[in-house]
Amino acid sequence: MATIEKSLTEEKEQAATWDVERIRADFPVLRQTVNGKPLVYLDNAASSQVPQVVIERGSMYLEQEHSNIHRGVHYLSQKATTAYEGARETVKRFINARGSKECIFVRGATEGINLVMHGYGRKFISAEDEIIISAMEHHANIVPWQMLCEEKGARLRVIPMNDAGELLLDEYEGLLNERTKLVAVNHVSNALGTINPIKAMIESAHKYGVPVLIDGAQSAPHMIVDVQDLDCDFYAFSGHKMFAPTGSGVVYGKARLLEQMNPFQGGGDMIKSVTFEKTTFADLPNKFEAGTPAIASQIGLGAAIDYLNSIGREQAAAYEHELLRYATERLSGIEGVRIIGTAREKASVLSFVIDEIHAHDIGTILDQEGIAVRAGHHCAQPVMQRFNVPATARASFAFYNTKEEVDVLANTIEKVIEIFS
Amino acid sequence: MSELSELYQQVILDHNKKPRNFRKLETANHSAEGYNPLCGDQLTVYLHLEDDAVREISFEGSGCAISKAAASMMTQAVKGKSKHEAEQLFTEFHRMVTGELDEENTQNALGNLKIFSGVREFPVRIKCASLAWHTMHAALNNQELVSTE
The missing domain is CATH 3.40.640.10 (Type I PLP-dependent aspartate aminotransferase-like (Major domain))
Known part of the structure; x- marks a missing residue:
């Protein structure tokens, strides 16, 4: 337990020193707006973005x-x-x-x-x-x-x-x-x-x-x-x-x-x-x-x-892990949101469903706010069947995403729930 | 959010929550299964056809709010219509959501189905709105399985 706590602390320290704004500057695609909102790209598990170099x-x-x-x-x-x-x-x-x-x-x-x-x-x-x-x-x-x-x-x-x-x-x-x-x-x-x-x-x-x-x-x-x-x-x-x-x-x-x-x-x-x-x-x-x-x-x-x-693979992984932890915490705190996939060891992917709201409706509303997530069966239909859901919404992170983007995601999910209430 | 409120109007949200004619039809003599492989939406449309008219119609299945509401309102619109009228509605609905029909300025029988016109601003969602209609069309024409891909 002590070692786990120690490694968690180390991870947080590494994540805290990650200069995400400098990293974001390497990715031209992230500079755009979508539907008048800054692009929040959370579909990295489907395709990640390409740096200038x-x-x-x-x-x-x-x-x-x-x-x-x-x-x-x-x-x-x-x-x-x-x-x-x-x-x-x-x-x-x-x-x-x-x-x-x-x-x-x-x-x-x-x-x-x-x-x-x-x-x-x-x-x-x-x-x-x-x-x-x-x-x-x-x-x-x-x-x-x-x-x-x-x-x-x-x-x-x-x-x-x-x-x-x-x-x-x-x-x-x-x-x-x-x-x-x-x-x-x-x-x-x-x-x-x-x-x-x-x-x-x-x-x-x-x-x-x-x-x-x-x-x-x-x-x-x-x-x-x-x-x-x-x-x-x-x-x-x-x-x-x-x-x-x-x-x-x-x-x-x-x-x-x-x-x-x-x-x-x-x-x-x-x-x-x-x-x-x-x-x-x-x-x-x-x-x-x-x-x-x-x-x-x-x-x-x-x-x-x-x-x-060049950016440091271990530091990038530690930062992503901290982002995933933060996103899990934020989304778990929203009533009606259920996270699909709660394994002890996870990387980069946060799949979720909302009671009575289909993933595609979630995806469309998030997109209107500039947030790109994947909505559907993720080419893993047996997984959907195992969890008895038709589809999930999936936010997936890369080292250029920020906690502020996670906040935008969480706030917009609350808006989705409001629309359907 | 204006296009969004156009898409998710109260009527649509209401039909999503409380879909009408949402059951298996025991007296059905026609049925077809519709499937959208892109999102996994799946529904079955049941028809009871008599003397070339739709006496009863129902559906069951799972899908997003748009596909469910579209199916629910499709059953209401088609019930009691002749086969020809049902087919004509299908064509008009399809042309409206794909942007080929100016539903406000041309003669049509769409009535309250016009609330789905907002779908055309969301190209990836057009299939959601039209799935039940394609499936109804297939059931009318004795096809058993339809896919929107």
Whole structure:
């Protein structure tokens, strides 16, 4: 308890020294008004905003380096290749992969998970095998596995959760068996904000020799991720949720597994040689990167990681945690508001419902006051069913949000309740 | 907040709170399910058609205030109408919320349904207002499932 209190105090101190106005100045999009009100952007779990340095890096590529990669002997192609591969090195350090060839560039976490489904799942999973996912997955980490199970006659098993939105780990242990061929869980739930104890869950799976895929879409932007320490086998995340442009993303895989896997898509850049009789595939990571990728976006992802490092990732996380604590306190204090997802360990996401008021009505009224939240099922319909709500409103925070914005949110929620009373 | 008060008028809020004809219709001989995958709104419209006229109509399901109030008022408007009149109302309502119909200056049968005209200022909410109407239209035409996507 003493250590928890100490760490809370430390966190508050770190949060107090966070110069949020200086940080906000880095994000041009935040300077606008919406419906005559200052934009309060609280939809970061869907897509976060892009700092000026990332915009400039993308522009610089388009102005000075644009060309196709890995192909030309000419000057521009080499510049583009250097920048693109430089971004991969940055990603490697960001998640502490053993090698940059383990970091496959994809369009986002969804494509990363589909890559593993096609490359690993279709090769190594067959009839009667079992895949374990959790009750709090995003559709991106449900549907590909369902499709695979359908195709192979394999079985999807689901780790249940309690009313707070925490996975029942005993049940998880019970689901693991010799038929289990893959575990796929999210690090942080996009609908509930729960941080799952993935390190322990990975350890349990490995006792059965089962590889684990982590959907890191909501964790990569908000916490330090070390894939070697976690010992996860795959880790997928999206650039557009971590201050980079859409179209950027990464799926990390252990080299040993990636090498055994089938390619995802066929095409240019993923081959060593092609004849009409036979194709030899390229080595990692190119084997998984057919066709011309989103070069500018992936270079932008590298720049976004540099930006995160420059502002201090631990301090940013501490500040966000304090914001979440404050928002939870403010919204809990409003009669009629119920928070969905009350796990002990949470990050960045605050989902809520209001008695008798549908989330879409909440979203529309908040929008009129310049507040952007997500209203709906958050691509996690099973989570909505579990909590018996049709939809929730979700405020999700980034290190550029302020307590004043939380106050605007809370005050406007009171106004919503007034309109419907 | 003026556009907002236009959208959330008292009549709409009242129908949201106390939806009319909100039940399953045991005598229904037509029904259809409407679904808006974007927001998860889901409703079923039940019709009892006799001699080409809507003798009874009801609905059940869940959705936002706009979709619920629109469904409630749709049932009131359509009850007793001929199939042709119901279809015509559907067309007029749809044209009004999408901004194609100037409901104040053209001949129409919308009556108190005009309070939904404010929806056109909120493009993402147009589907909420029209879901029940699409579903009623589908039930009339023996389609079982309609999606606004």
